[in-house]
Amino acid sequence: MDHELEEIPHPQIHPFSDLHSLREETRPIIERGEGIYLIDTSGTRYLDAMSSLWCVTLGYSQPRLVKAAKKQLSDLPYSHSFRGRSTPSVNKLAEKLIDIAPKQITNVFFASSGSEANESAIKIAWSFHRSKGEQTRRKILSHQKSYHGSAIFSALLSGSALMHEHQNCELTDIIFTTTPDFHNEALSEENEEDFSNRLVTELENLILRERPETVAAFIAEPVMGVGGVIIPPKNYFKNIQKVLSRYGILFIVDEVICGFGRTGNMFGSQTFNLTPDIMTVAKGLSSAYFPMSAVLITKKVNDGLTMLSEQTGLFSHGFTSSGHPVGAAVAMETIKIIEEDRILDHVKAVSNLFKLKLHGLSGTASVLNVRSVGLMGAFDLELPKTRHSNLPIINQAGNKLMNMAQKHSLFIRAVGDTIILAPPLIISESEINILFERLSDAICDWQKCYS
Ligand SMILES: Cc1ncc(COP(=O)(O)O)c(C=O)c1O
The missing domain is CATH 3.90.1150.10 (Aspartate Aminotransferase, domain 1)
Structure with a gap:
């Protein structure tokens, strides 16, 4: 029998919230932002030590970002990027991203959220392998405790049972490996290097058990954010990357949190010496002033996509907002501020x-x-x-x-x-x-x- 609940006080279904306790408690309603402060309707000024969701990297009252958005809104609020069409702001952003990205990156695909970027990255990885005639490469390796998003496949990629069970999502083709969390996962006799060597051996054994010809990619955050700011132990990624390239597995680096300065370099990949085949960015790309994300790929991967397109006539993937001109203008200004203000x-x-x-x-x-x-x-x-x-x-x-x-x-x-x-x-x-x-x-x- 249906269990009837009391009337809910407001209509919004809040993401990642306890909808039951929200019925009893009041939460601050944020009305304004100034620098690193958020101000609620009662006038309380909260110091926001989380940049909202790791994303408002340039603070809440950056006038240049507002100006860039306003200008683009009045020049051209929207035009799509399908079938090769483009806009000046999207073209400029694409060039700028390739300029600042690690040197092996040559091409970029745009989307709106981190989840979309990661799911696009997975489809791109599958397409790449298909272009090589390796359709069997479907499985994705991911870390336990990782977070890669909340749409169906990105939720499945995320290594927390909470992300799968509540919505009845079924895990398919995803293999989880141990979190590189020295504090909580190392054995008492292990130093950082021993721990990292054990995890690398574990990953290689996992790949051999699953059969390398069925594994498409490994997705990882440089520092695991939502998992609890888990900083990789010494040599971990250096040796993981050797294993991945030995078995022809693509390395997808999820820079949604680390990208655009969080770790002190433009990308976490630079801080930790990673060489991604595919890199996803969102949040700090536009300092969250506009929903904007991107997938950055190497020439090798792009050649695969182009070859497949030649065979099928189409890169059959994209969103209405793949390359939104307003998002692109805001992102471009964000990068300029990072550079000019020496962030x-x-x-x-x-x-x-x-x-x-x-x-x-x-x-x-x-x-x-x-x-x-x-x-x-x-x-x-x-x-x-x-x-x-x-x-x-x-x-x-x-x-x-x-x-x-x-x-x-x-x-x-x-x-x-x-x-x-x-x-x-x-x-x-x-x-x-x-x-x-x-x-x-x-x-x-x-x-x-x-x-
Ligand atoms: C590392 C990482 N990847 C992906 C995502 C998903 O991004 P979005 O919420 O924009 O879909 C997040 C969100 O917190 C994240 O932390």
Whole structure:
């Protein structure tokens, strides 16, 4: 029998939200943004230590981005890119992306979201293998705990059961390998290099077990963001890439979070010496001022697509917004600002204080496994024991701290018992100090809840 629920107070179905608790609790309604601050309808100014969803890299009131969007909207709000048509802003962005991307990248396909970019990357990988007569190469390797999006296939690529089970999605053709998470996955006797060697051997054995001629690609984030800012151990990707090329498997690097400065270089691939065959970008591409993503590919992959097109008459993939002129104008201006305002140098400079302050938190009893690269960082909460038992409290400890932080006008993110920080890249040193003052106060309050 249908279980009838009370009337829901507002009509929006919120993404990744507990729709049940939303019926009882009120959440801030964000009305404006200034620099790294978000201001709600009651006038509270929240320091946004997450750049919303890792994406508003240039802060909330960047006038050049607004101007670029307005100009393009009045010149030409939309025209498509199908059948070879294009617009000046999309052409310019394509050239600029190839210019700044790792040198093996020669071509770009546009979309609107990270999920679309990753799904396009998978179709491109399949098409590439088909062009070589290797139709059997369908399986995709991915990391446990990875996040690659929320549409059907990108959700399947994501290594969290939550992403599959709730919607009855069925896993097909995706093989998960161990998360390169030294803190949580290494054996007690392993150092970073031993751990990484074990994982590389595990991946090679997995490929041999599945049969290399059935494996199309390996998709990986340079630093796993949503999984908890998991920084790859020494030599991990260097040796993984050797295994992939030994078996003709394409390497897809998901730069949706790391791209455009988050790790201190334009791309995470540069920070970690990765040589992708295919690279996906979104979020920071337009500082999230417009939904915009892209798939960047090498000449080898592009030759495959072109060859297949010659045989079939069509690259049969694309979206209405593949190459949106407004998104392209905003993205172009974002890249110009990153270059002209020397944002990468700024990230490298302030990330020292960010790291210092983050490590300073481990002075408090509850903070473990502090890690950071550039302006992304995380720590795990050591869960306090309850007064009456020796069992740690594992329910919602991260969420509780996230709510406490909000009371101190600070937005952070909790993934299980891991707390994540990824502030806008324009954050100043004095703002970093304010961020950590608020966070320390929130941790104190959080600890009091358990004493
Ligand atoms: C690494 C990574 N890839 C892909 C995505 C999906 O992007 P979107 O939400 O724009 O579809 C995300 C979103 O957080 C992400 O973190």
